[in-house]
Amino acid sequence: MTAQLQRHWTAVCRYDDLVPERGVAALIDGVAVAVFRTHDGVLHALSNMDPFSGVSVLSRGIVGDREGRPTVASPIYKQVFELATGACLDDPSISVRTFPARVLNGVVEVCSV
Amino acid sequence: MMRTVVVAGHGMVGHRLVEALIGRDLHRQWRIVVLAEETRPAYDRVALSSYVDSWDAETLTLPAVLDDRVELRLGDPCVRIDRRKRTVRTASGRRVHYDALVLATGSAPFVPPVPGYDLPGCYVYRTPEDLDAIRVAAQRAMRTTVAGRRSGVVVGGGLLGLEAAHALRQLGLSPHVVEIAPRLMPMQVDEGGGALLRRFIEGLGVRVYCGRATAAIEPDRGRMLVRLSDGTELDTDVVVFSAGVRPRDQLARDAGLPVGERGGVLVDSSCHTSDADIWAIGECAAVEGRCYGLVAPGYAMAEVVADRLLGGHATFPGADTATKLKLLGVDVASFGDAHATAEGALEVIHNDPVAGRYAKLVVSDDARILLGGVLVGDAESYGTLRAMVGAVLPADPGALISPSGGELxxxxxxxxxxxxxxxxxxxxxxxxxxxxxxxxxxxxxxxxxxxxxxxxxxxxxxxxxxxxxxEQSKALCEHFTHSRAELFEIVAATRIRTFSELVTKHGTGRGCDICKPAVASILASLSGVLNPGGHILDGEQATLQDTNDHFLANLQRNGTYSVVPRVPGGEITPEKLIVLGEVARDFGLYTKITGGQRIDLFGARVEQLPAIWRRLVDAGFESGHAYGKALRTVKSCVGTDWCRYGVQDSVGLAIALELRYRGLRAPHKLKSGVSGCARECAEARSKDFGVIATETGWNLYVCGNGGFRPRHADLLVSDLDTQTLVRTIDRFLMFYVRTADRLQRTAPWLEELEGGLDHLRDVIVNDSLGICADLDAAIAAHVVGYSDEWRGVLEDPAKLARFTSFVNAPGVPDPTVEFVEERGQPTPAHRRPGQPVLIAGPTLTVVR
CATH class of the missing domain: 1.10.10.1100 (BFD-like [2Fe-2S]-binding domain)
Known part of the structure; x- marks a missing residue:
């Protein structure tokens, strides 16, 4: 028998409630996830936990881009993370987990697996 | 085994020797014993005249050399040298052995032996104590009821004499300057330059008598009468001698060391006396027979001795006696062979008494090599010209000093x-x-x-x-090639109101955590003009704000925020104090008194902030900017209402200033303080703008800084009435807001400002750029447009909705925020700062 991952989507908020280039924090199966909508309408979800400070705050960072790649800067010590991959662009050895996100019937959903 | 060098004298040059030796003695060969005559450590005697601005000798103090190898004995000068035993004896009777002895005893003012030179009311101009005595005499003169103006006579029209005249003028006396040479500053300037200088000086109300000696000073009905060699009689209250200095070489004479023809300890080009263990530097030394009364050659001698003590072979390179100074607001500079003494030297002169500008270049007989020069009225080209002495001129000398002359x-x-x-x-x-x-x-x-x-x-x-x-790159970040000041001008001129439009038209990409808050700050600074009644979280502006501005509170290390209610001027009623205590208790907030006379409430979660503000607003508070690049607080002492010494209402002014400038967004945070008297209890001189009360008004100090690089604020203007004071601060702040770099506090801004404090004063007091009306209007718009930003959130459901822990679980507080109790208050549960923290992964749901 093969183990099969079940995709479990959790509703976050209405897509229209997301302010472009600003994040929100959501609780996905007990885990804090930062959800962003970039200026071009794309959704990104990554762990809300800033690995440098151990504090759940990435959703409160400033969204921008670095060399064209969408990013968020941690509000604590300002390290920059790529939204698409979770990679820290200031320290290649660090990254944060990303989560699948989608819009269904105008509602943003994030998958915990 | 460390050897001992004894330094006799702790003036600027002795201090420089200590600095240089400690800095280079990497193998700890020397310990240093400094024997100082004065009871205060080395201070900037060159800047002595600035003492009359503050009457605070601390402002002159040179940075101390803090090192275990240095022993500084104040008020215990060396009085005798025993060369055979290699010891010195101090005034207190202590004997100190030396391996090397450096004489840095400086010089003493020369007082011409005219009859009456020692009357009470006659002073020299050398130490802060001299100035204190002159001040007391001036104040006493002001109290007498004799008819006529109170006046002071300065004997000597050199650099120091003119500074003394300035000081007397500051003290309210009418200065008279008597100079035996046919012109002022005879050492530095020539006849033409001296004539222009005299016109400037007389225009300031200083009477000048050149080509005349002081013949006698006589007591005269409680005042004094100064008789000049041509029979002129001057009534005066104070006489100040500034007729040059004489080297203090008595120690060396007593020890049998040779002195120069005109005095001064005779040394060779290595600053060695005839005794291999004894050196002399600074104004007490006669290097190959010549004494130098300037600090720069003294510094060079100190460097030579430091090098030699460590086994080097440095020699005194000969002195650059070039000077540039501002006397009573007049630029004067002199460099190289200013008096054209070299054989065949030619003088090229540009003299414009109407424009108030005199310039002379001394060049070699073929007019190719620059030898020296004199500049009066406009000395801007001094730096380049002086450095060019001895070099081939890049252009025709006449062109270099003509007003339209080429840029060097x-x-x-x-x-x-x-x-x-x-x-x-x-x-x-x-x-x-x-x-x-x-x-x-x-x-x-x-x-x-x-x-x-x-x-x-x-x-x-x-x-x-x-x-x-x-390349002095001014680019803000990868998205803008402009500096912050340039972006400010772009926004002001184009009236662009959104970041998106600005980055599309003038930048690239979508911005970042550097340019977005900077632009947000610019938009907020101009909101009074561009967007009256707007809020910093309106529309797209919300996305630009740093987390502190976005949540209008201070983010702390555990992800919670602190709230610092505004307490203007630090004045608070007992009722309001109780409200703060109740809010802190009811929300479980850690509480601490800040350095800015406020109360800081820590540990508020995002979703608690609006409820906290609601309680504050209901009690008549607004929250405060303890975050953000904006005015923080205006600290005050208690002032005339209560203090026995206060001379103005410092609390009232501090409150008015804090309310006026609250919310003003700037390149960096702004701090202020108001002191009710010269005791300066509000520490106003460590602030970006500080106000200190005087008997007749307010003194305004600007560009002070505490923190990493402390800097005392500089006196910008004195004795202002309240209205003029406020207008001057308005302009100062707006000029800073417009022109500073991102995250540049006022102190480094001033240091980088071309022309420095004088230029700043020109711009905002004399309106030299013609922008004061704009600056005034911008501040007026800010004052009218200010509204309580926190109340603005409470009244707007859309903004209020952002203050939630989790958008899909608003009732659930962040489970990772934990507190422990420390000294009876909640504090963040321990985490190691700066290190990645292992976070437990989510549980996987596995279906078989």
């Missing part, structure tokens, strides 16, 4: 040209520092010390950086 190219300077004469730094040394990675003026200051003395070479350093090809 720093790149044309020879490598050996001295850029900074205070610290003997050459063009070559600057080049080496640049190659080693120094790319800014502060960087050059740190590694070469150039520009840290009198500062006159700072513009030259900028030019040299440019000439070395160092």
């Amino acid at each position: 190219d720093a790149g044309a300077l020879p490598a050996t040209a001295q850029v900074c004469s205070c610290h003997a730094v050459t063009v070559e040394a600057i080049g080496a520092a640049v190659r080693d990675g120094a790319t800014t003026v502060p960087g050059l200051k740190a590694c070469t010390k150039a520009g840290t003395g009198c500062g006159s070479c700072v513009p030259m350093l900028k030019k040299l950086l440019a000439a070395q090809g160092v």
Whole structure:
């Protein structure tokens, strides 16, 4: 028998409630996830936990881009993370987990697996 | 085994020796015993005249050398040298053995032996104590009821004499200057320059008597009568002698060391006396027979001795007696062979008494090599010209000093040209520092010390950086090639109101955490003009704000926020104090008194902030900007209402200033303080703008800083009435907001401002750029447009909705925020700062 991952989507908020280039924090199966909508309408979800400070705050960072790649800067010590991959662009050895996100019937959903 | 060097004297030169020796003695060969006559440590005697601005001798103090190898004995001068035993005896009777002895006893004022020179009311001009005594005499004179103006006579019209005249003028006396030579400052300037200088000085109400000696001073009905050699009689209350100095060489004479013909301890070019263990430096030394009454040659001697003590072979390079100074607001500069004494030397002169400008260049007989010069009225080209002495001129000398003259190219300077004469730094040394990675003026200051003395070479350093090809990139970040000041001007001129439009038209990409808050700040600074009634979280602006501005509170290390209610001027009623206690108790907040006379409430979660503000607003508070690049607080002492010494209502003014400028967004935070008297209990001089009460009004100090690089604020204007004070602060703040770099506090801003404090004063007091009406209007718009930003959130459901822990679980507080109790209050549960923290992964749901 093969183990099969079940995709479990959790509703976050209405897509229209997301302010472009600003994040929100959501609780996905007990885990804090930062959800962003970039200026071009794309959704990104990554762990809300800033690995440098151990504090759940990435959703409160400033969204921008670095060399064209969408990013968020941690509000604590300002390290920059790529939204698409979770990679820290200031320290290649660090990254944060990303989560699948989608819009269904105008509602943003994030998958915990 | 460490050897002992005894330094006799702790003036500027003795201090420099200590600095240089400690800095270079890497193998700890020497311990240093400094025997000082004065009871205060070394201070900047060159800046003595600035003492009358503050009457605070602390402001003159030179940075102390803190090192276990240095023993500084104040008020215990060396009184005798025993060369055979190699010991010195001090005034207190202590004997100190030396392996090397450095005489740095300086000089004493020369008082001409005219009859009456020792009457009460006659002073010299050398130490803060001398100025204190002159001040007391001036104040006593002001109280007498004799008819006529109170006046002071200065004997000597050199540099120091004119500074003394300035000080007397500051003290309310009418100054008279008597100079035996046919012109003022005979050492530095020539006849033409002296004539223009005299016109300037007389225009300021100083009476000048040149070509006359002081014949006698007589007591006269409680005042004095000064008789000049031509029969002129001057009524006066105070006489100040500033007729030159004489080297203090008595120690050496008593020890049998040879002295120069005109005095001064005779030394060779290595600063050695005839005794191999004894050296002399500074104004007490006669290097190969010649004494120097300037600090720069003294510094050079100190460097020579430091090098020699460590086994080097440095020699005194001969002195650069070039000077540039501002006397009573008049620029005067003199350099090189100013009096054209070289054989065949030619003088090229531009003299415009109407424009108030005199310039002379002394050149070699073929007019190719610059030998020296004199500048009066406009000395802007001094830095470049002085460094060019001895070099081939890049252009016709006449063209170089004509008002429309070509810009001098720093790149044309020879490598050996001295850029900074205070610290003997050459063009070559600057080049080496640049190659080693120094790319800014502060960087050059740190590694070469150039520009840290009198500062006159700072513009030259900028030019040299440019000439070395160092691109002084002003680009804010990868999204804008502009500096913050340029973006400010773009926004002000184009009235662009959104970041998106600005970055589309003038930048690239979508911005970042550097440019977005900077632009948000610019938009907020101009909101009074561009967007009256707007809120910093309106529309797209919300996305630009740093988390503190976005949540209108201070983010702390555990992800919670602190709230610091505004307490203008630090004045608070008992009822309001109780409300703060109740809010802190009810929300479980850690509570601490801040340095800015406020109360800081820590540990509020995002979703608690609106409820906290609601309680504050209901009690008549607004929250405060303890975050953000904005005015923080205006600290005050208790002032005339209660204090026995206060002379003005400092609390009332502090409250008015805090309410006026609250919410004003700036390149960096702004702090202020108001002190009700010269005791300065509000520490106003450590603030970006500080106000200190005087008997007749307010003194305004600007560009002070505490923190990492402390800086005392500079006196901008004195004795202002309240209305003029406020207008001047308005302009100061708006000029800073418009022109400073991102995250540049006022102190470094001033240091980088071309023309420094004088330029700043010109712009905002004399309106030299014609922008004051704009500055006034911008502040007026800010004051009218200000509204309580926190109340603005409470009244807007859309903004309020952002204050939630989790958008899909608003009732659930962040489970990772934990507190422990410390000294009876909640504090963040321990986490190791700065290290990645292992976070437990989510549980996987596995279906078989």
